[in-house]
Amino acid sequence: MSDEKRKPTPEEKAAAAAEARAKAESLRKLREQEAQASQEPQEEVSALEVKPVSEMTPEEKAAAKKAAAAEAIAKAKAAKEAKEAAEVETPVAEQQSEAVALPAKPVSEMTPEEKAAAKKAAAAEAIAKAKAAKEQAEASPPPAKPVSEMTPEEKAAAKKAAAAEALAKAKAAKEVKEAAENGADTADSAPDADAKAKAAAAAKAKAAAAAAAKAKAAREAGGDESGDDDAKAKAAAAAKAKAAAAAAAKAKASQATGDEAPAEEAPKAPSKNQPYLDKYVSRISEAFGQEVIEASYINELAKEVPTLTIQNERWHQIAQFLKDDEQLSFEYLSDLHGVDYEDRLEVYYHFYSYKNRQSLAVKVKTSREDSKVASVMDLWHGANWNERETFDLLGIHFPGHKDLRRILLPDDWVGYPLRKDYVQYDEEV
Amino acid sequence: MNHNILTTHVDTSSETGLRTEEMLLNVGPQHPSTHGVFRLVVKIDGETIKEAIPVMGYLHRGTEKLAENLTYTQIIPYTDRMDYVSAMTNNYVLCHAVETMMGLEIPERAQFLRLIAMELNRVASHLVWWGTFLLDIGAMGPFLYAFRDRETILDLFNELCGARMTFNYMRVGGVKWDAPPGWIDKAKEFVQYMKKELNNYHQLVTGNEIFISRLNGIGKFDTKTALDYSLSGVMLRSTGVKWDLRKDEPYCIYDRFEFDVPTATEGDCMARYHLRMAEIEQSLRILEQALEQFPSEGEVMGKVPRVIRPPAGETYVRIESPRGEIGCYIASQGKDKPWRLKFRRPSFTNLQILPKLLQGENLSNMVAILGSIDIVLGEVDC
Numbered sequence: 001m002s003d004e005k006r007k008p009t010p011e012e013k014a015a016a017a018a019e020a021r022a023k024a025e026s027l028r029k030l031r032e033q034e035a036q037a038s039q040e041p042q043e044e045v046s047a048l049e050v051k052p053v054s055e056m057t058p059e060e061k062a063a064a065k066k067a068a069a070a071e072a073i074a075k076a077k078a079a080k081e082a083k084e085a086a087e088v089e090t091p092v093a094e095q096q097s098e099a100v101a102l103p104a105k106p107v108s109e110m111t112p113e114e115k116a117a118a119k120k121a122a123a124a125e126a127i128a129k130a131k132a133a134k135e136q137a138e139a140s141p142p143p144a145k146p147v148s149e150m151t152p153e154e155k156a157a158a159k160k161a162a163a164a165e166a167l168a169k170a171k172a173a174k175e176v177k178e179a180a181e182n183g184a185d186t187a188d189s190a191p192d193a194d195a196k197a198k199a200a201a202a203a204k205a206k207a208a209a210a211a212a213a214k215a216k217a218a219r220e221a222g223g224d225e226s227g228d229d230d231a232k233a234k235a236a237a238a239a240k241a242k243a244a245a246a247a248a249a250k251a252k253a254s255q256a257t258g259d260e261a262p263a264e265e266a267p268k269a270p271s272k273n274q275p276y277l278d279k280y281v282s283r284i285s286e287a288f289g290q291e292v293i294e295a296s297y298i299n300e301l302a303k304e305v306p307t308l309t310i311q312n313e314r315w316h317q318i319a320q321f322l323k324d325d326e327q328l329s330f331e332y333l334s335d336l337h338g339v340d341y342e343d344r345l346e347v348y349y350h351f352y353s354y355k356n357r358q359s360l361a362v363k364v365k366t367s368r369e370d371s372k373v374a375s376v377m378d379l380w381h382g383a384n385w386n387e388r389e390t391f392d393l394l395g396i397h398f399p400g401h402k403d404l405r406r407i408l409l410p411d412d413w414v415g416y417p418l419r420k421d422y423v424q425y426d427e428e429v
Numbered sequence: 430m431n432h433n434i435l436t437t438h439v440d441t442s443s444e445t446g447l448r449t450e451e452m453l454l455n456v457g458p459q460h461p462s463t464h465g466v467f468r469l470v471v472k473i474d475g476e477t478i479k480e481a482i483p484v485m486g487y488l489h490r491g492t493e494k495l496a497e498n499l500t501y502t503q504i505i506p507y508t509d510r511m512d513y514v515s516a517m518t519n520n521y522v523l524c525h526a527v528e529t530m531m532g533l534e535i536p537e538r539a540q541f542l543r544l545i546a547m548e549l550n551r552v553a554s555h556l557v558w559w560g561t562f563l564l565d566i567g568a569m570g571p572f573l574y575a576f577r578d579r580e581t582i583l584d585l586f587n588e589l590c591g592a593r594m595t596f597n598y599m600r601v602g603g604v605k606w607d608a609p610p611g612w613i614d615k616a617k618e619f620v621q622y623m624k625k626e627l628n629n630y631h632q633l634v635t636g637n638e639i640f641i642s643r644l645n646g647i648g649k650f651d652t653k654t655a656l657d658y659s660l661s662g663v664m665l666r667s668t669g670v671k672w673d674l675r676k677d678e679p680y681c682i683y684d685r686f687e688f689d690v691p692t693a694t695e696g697d698c699m700a701r702y703h704l705r706m707a708e709i710e711q712s713l714r715i716l717e718q719a720l721e722q723f724p725s726e727g728e729v730m731g732k733v734p735r736v737i738r739p740p741a742g743e744t745y746v747r748i749e750s751p752r753g754e755i756g757c758y759i760a761s762q763g764k765d766k767p768w769r770l771k772f773r774r775p776s777f778t779n780l781q782i783l784p785k786l787l788q789g790e791n792l793s794n795m796v797a798i799l800g801s802i803d804i805v806l807g808e809v810d811c
Contacts, residue, residue, distance in 0.1 A: 299742070299743065299744070300742075301529065301530045301739075301740065301742040301743065301744045302529070302743065302744040302745050302746070303529060303744075303746065305745070331656050331657075332656050332659065333659050334659065334747060334754065334756060334773065335745065335747075335756050335758065335771075335773040337758060337771045337773075339743075339760050339768070339769045339771075340769070341768075348743070348745075348758065350745050350747075350756070350758075350773075354656070354670065354672065357677075361745065380657060380659065381657045381658050381659075381781070382657065382658050382659025382660075382778060382781060383659075384781055385777065385778070385780075385781050386778070389777075393493070393494075406486075407485065407486065408485065408486040408489040408810060408811070409486060409489065410486070417491060417494050418493065418494055418769075
């Protein structure tokens with residue numbers, strides 16, 4: 001759920017003005033903190049964000065967003081309270097803070113305040129775990145683990161990390177009144193009523209410190225996890241920096257785009273199929289030269305399949321190579337069809353190599369007026385009917401095909417229906 | 430049709446001294462053994478098939494063209510009408526393609542319901558195949574048993590989604606309906622019943638002498654041919670390739686369940702018969718586990734934007750339908766309707782090998798070979 005869908009309550013409206021003022025303040029603070037953060041944990045930030053946001057699960061996104069939201073609000077409140085110390089305002093602001101934080105939070109994840117400490121410990125431990133696992137993973141060649149391969153625990157942990165931090169910050173900003181209800185960590189970091197203005201900044205530092213400490217404790221209790229304490233402290237700091245960056249992005253961006261803001265910031269990790277793509281590209285360019293590959297990329301939308309766009313004129317030779325080359329040996333043609341992009345036609349091939357257990361997508365472009373793509377029927381007999389179908393519906397010609405005639409439509413059909421400018425032929429008109 | 434098949438050859442100088450003549454035999458499109466509206470023009474010499482030319486398109490409805498003017502949710506019912514014997518897998522492949530593009534998370538309960546629906550449908554589909562295949566080669570009885578038991582599955586589907594055949598059950602992000610109270614128990618009951626019944630099937634047919642002699646060594650091909658012709662599913666596994674997308678490129682939640690991928694090496698009709706029977710067994714095995722682990726509560730729809738707009742780009746996903754590898758390609762331009770939608774239909778692709786298999790065969794083996802490929806014309810013609 002995006003923030004824009006929230007119904008504005010009277011309390012929120014009342015607080016809106018104050019929030020606006022506070023935003024400027026919090027922005028300034030954030031810049032300071034970012035400047036600070038950029039010095040120490042820079043490499044951890046990038047390391048932690050190996051995962052491309054496009055692969056983030058909805059929960060993770062929600063959690064990241066929530067963290068950002070909660071932080072912004074905590075700061076807004078602290079700043080506001082510094083300006084007007086009137087007691088009456090406080091509950092309103094608190095309500096608002098909750099109102100904002102809650103919608104982002106999945107119902108099942110709603111945690112009572114008193115559980116925060118325990119949760120945070122778990123979170124810190126999880127971060128440390130993830131970090132340790134990542135460090136191990138980095139030792140061996142395969143790149144970052146995609147979310148789809150994450151274990152449920154890891155996912156949950158990542159989620160918790162963000163959630164717990166947000167909670168801790170919001171809590172710290174909520175000052176002494178609630179301290180009695182809160183768990184251990186607020187008790188030792190309970191801010192003074194006079195220190196409201198500093199509360200947000202202080203709470204942040206404290207939360208991180210506490211998280212690190214708890215991580216240590218948790219690990220000692222857990223025993224079997226590997227990784228040193230420094231790693232955990234770093235992980236905690238990195239998570240903090242990440243949240244800060246997200247908050248900054250959030251503050252800058254409008255509320256509607258809150259979802260995308262963190263997504264743009266995260267650096268993309270190379271796909272697990274990148275090495276395969278590189279291999280295909282290098283094999284083909286070695287044999288035929290660089291220019292035959294018009295484009296090569298990992299198609300993130302199609303389960304990261306390596307995709308090549310091949311020069312039309314050389315296609316048949318390269319197809320032969322794809323099939324016969326020892327290292328490629330794509331002996332199976334899964335699919336073949338055409339697409340009309342209005343300025344050009346494209347034929348899309350999906351190959352599979354049972355030997356190497358790898359997929360490959362190939363695209364060959366041709367013009368709409370004189371559409372010709374070399375037939376691969378002699379290499380993969382399965383292309384026979386698919387090429388006929390493509391000819392039938394899109395009017396792409398496949399020189400080299402032995403029996404290229406319509407297959408689904410009657411032989412006397414006029415026109416190619418799947419072309420975008422197709423108009424059905426009618427004798428009466 | 431302007432094709433050289435219209436010229437036949439008369440041989441008067443045969444060794445036996447008999448005058449033999451090639452003739453054209455038109456099979457279909459309205460012929461029960463083609464399982465729909467499929468036409469074969471067969472050139473025969475005596476009882477030997479010289480050449481067979483498939484003619485199709487009688488059931489072509491232009492699904493892919495229609496889909497370009499429909500929103501993604503509106504396309505789902507059209508997929509029901511492609512492979513109408515196993516519509517659940519068709520529903521799934523479309524939803525899966527859109528979900529892959531949008532990176533949606535499917536709730537646990539919906540995943541289970543999808544998997545259970547797909548596996549029940551696989552059993553139903555194989556039952557239809559079993560009944561009609563045996564009917565084709567002359568055994569009337571099995572058809573009645575198979576359709577009786579399949580009806581139980583259709584009743585289950587009826588309770589689940591209100592339709593016996595064209596389910597329109599799955600949605601992008603989950604499924605439309607939750608299982609009604611008691612449905613899981615009924616499904617469990619059916620699985621237990623079917624496990625026993627399967628033995629009866631084998632007793633009824635599998636050891637039959639005539640049956641064996643009609644299938645053994647008929648319609649044979651090897652792995653290389655299978656790969657060359659882009660065959661998939663049982664057609665490919667019958668030549669010894671252990672390949673099942675449920676196992677090798679897991680989707681949905683198949684990786685959580687234990688099951689085997691039965692293979693054979695003979696590559697003939699008999700091997701395909703045994704594989705499909707073994708697959709029913711494996712499906713029941715998956716169902717047993719899934720029904721046991723079915724979550725007691727939870728959502729059946731994930732968080733999906735009101736208007737489904739996959740990001741601009743293209744995707745191709747493939748899953749294991751009862752007939753083989755069904756794929757869905759979507760080219761999106763970020764709109765609520767696909768720019769291009771293409772289904773890779775296993776029936777269509779598998780059917781390509783038919784002319785090759787029929788060449789030189791006895792005419793009476795034609796229906797056995799066609800039946801063992803297991804096609805659905807709604808899918809061939811799309």
